[in-house]
Amino acid sequence: DAKTTQPTSMDCAEGRAANLPCNHSTISGNEYVYWYRQIHSQGPQYIIHGLKNNETNEMASLIITEDRKSSTLILPHATLRDTAVYYCIATSGAGSYQLTFGKGTKLSVIP
Amino acid sequence: NAGVTQTPKFQVLKTGQSMTLQCAQDMNHEYMSWYRQDPGMGLRLIHYSVGAGITDQGEVPNGYNVSRSTTEDFPLRLLSAAPSQTSVYFCASSPREGPSPYEQYFGPGTRLTVT
Numbered sequence: 001d002a003k004t005t006q007p008t009s010m011d012c013a014e015g016r017a018a019n020l021p022c023n024h025s026t027i028s029g030n031e032y033v034y035w036y037r038q039i040h041s042q043g044p045q046y047i048i049h050g051l052k053n054n055e056t057n058e059m060a061s062l063i064i065t066e067d068r069k070s071s072t073l074i075l076p077h078a079t080l081r082d083t084a085v086y087y088c089i090a091t092s093g094a095g096s097y098q099l100t101f102g103k104g105t106k107l108s109v110i111p
Numbered sequence: 112n113a114g115v116t117q118t119p120k121f122q123v124l125k126t127g128q129s130m131t132l133q134c135a136q137d138m139n140h141e142y143m144s145w146y147r148q149d150p151g152m153g154l155r156l157i158h159y160s161v162g163a164g165i166t167d168q169g170e171v172p173n174g175y176n177v178s179r180s181t182t183e184d185f186p187l188r189l190l191s192a193a194p195s196q197t198s199v200y201f202c203a204s205s206p207r208e209g210p211s212p213y214e215q216y217f218g219p220g221t222r223l224t225v226t
Contacts, residue, residue, distance in 0.1 A: 043217030
């Protein structure tokens with residue numbers, strides 16, 4: 001799996017868009033980018049994933065650069081409940097379905 | 112659906128004791144796994160299973176055993192607890208096939224302290 005690099009922490013004002021960057025410059029062609037988040041003391045929660053194209057669901061949008069070396073997770077209208085650690089994972093899995101979690105980005109949504 | 116359930120929520124053990132952490136899912140998922148999370152760290156994979164009767168080691172398997180006799184259950188056994196196993200343990204499951212195999216569903220966690 002490709003190594004990912006994320007900022008340690010970020011702040012976002014409540015109601016504003018939160019843009020969380022992730023660098024995965026060594027990603028290979030068959031590796032997907034997955035985003036999970038972990039709200040304090042809870043189990044991680046799946047947010048979104050993508051391969052090449054930008055993706056959107058009810059929780060967030062994922063923007064992947066054309067060269068696939070980086071991506072941005074966008075929470076369009078951050079709320080206090082979005083305060084969490086966000087993990088960016090690049091994986092092909094090769095059948096084992098393992099997820100390699102780094103330290104992620106601690107997002108603090110501020111009133 | 113209850114999703115992924117884990118018991119107990121909290122446990123305190125003395126060094127050398129053994130115990131089993133329970134994990135169950137009611138989504139008929141083939142893939143199940145166990146992670147541990149130490150303070151300030153990301154999750155590390157302990158063991159995983161791609162179906163009943165099939166298990167394999169993850170990144171940090173030493174000191175733990177697993178078995179998978181049914182699709183629903185995937186217990187994690189600590190053979191002889193050590194203080195280094197103080198951690199939060201998460202169980203996860205996902206369908207083995209489908210468009211999003213890494214959309215894993217996590218349980219609420221078991222917080223284990225070994226004294």
